[in-house]
Amino acid sequence: QKEVEQNSGPLSVPEGAIASLNCTYSDRGSQSFFWYRQYSGKSPELIMFIYSNGDKEDGRFTAQLNKASQYVSLLIRDSQPSDSATYLCAAIGGGADGLTFGKGTHLIIQP
């Protein structure tokens, strides 16, 4: 069974620091990986995707992928209180939809 694992948290990070969110996946056939942000009471919103080994940067966000270790991470630099949310990691491989979500990590940025 395909699984995506995340630490549910909460992960507490002081404002201005780097928040590091981690995710592992079980299906070696997974090809692309996605990070969604979900504010409390709101719907998930796509913020990053990555499909090649290494780093991908977009503003304050960096996604990192290591396929050999089956590990994906999201770094948020200069964390702001507005970054406080649940971050969902998702992997896609085969199948009609193929998108498997983790349970999410609850991130709290402390002012």
Next chain:
Amino acid sequence: ETGVTQTPRHLVMGMTNKKSLKCEQHLGHNAMYWYKQSAKKPLELMFVYSLEERVENNSVPSRFSPECPNSSHLFLHLHTLQPEDSALYLCASSQDRRLAGSKYFGAGTRLSVL
């Protein structure tokens, strides 16, 4: 506003009621999805429609019945639900199934079954 609109936002129903959830997308996407989000659980895919044809049903109980009359509208018909069906039901769309990772989600319907 993501371009995916769901109604109603909140719904309380008894176990013998019949109700429907509605989703509409204004993005010109060809694929639409229903997800269930329960506390402490990952998002669960329920149904996938591509160009109005259902392509996947992840063993969802028959008390949930989807309908996709056109590529912009998606319904989830509910009947004789159980209390454990209480959850947030999210509709999503993507440009097509090949871009299933890049989804736009609606705000969801918070369903409570009494």
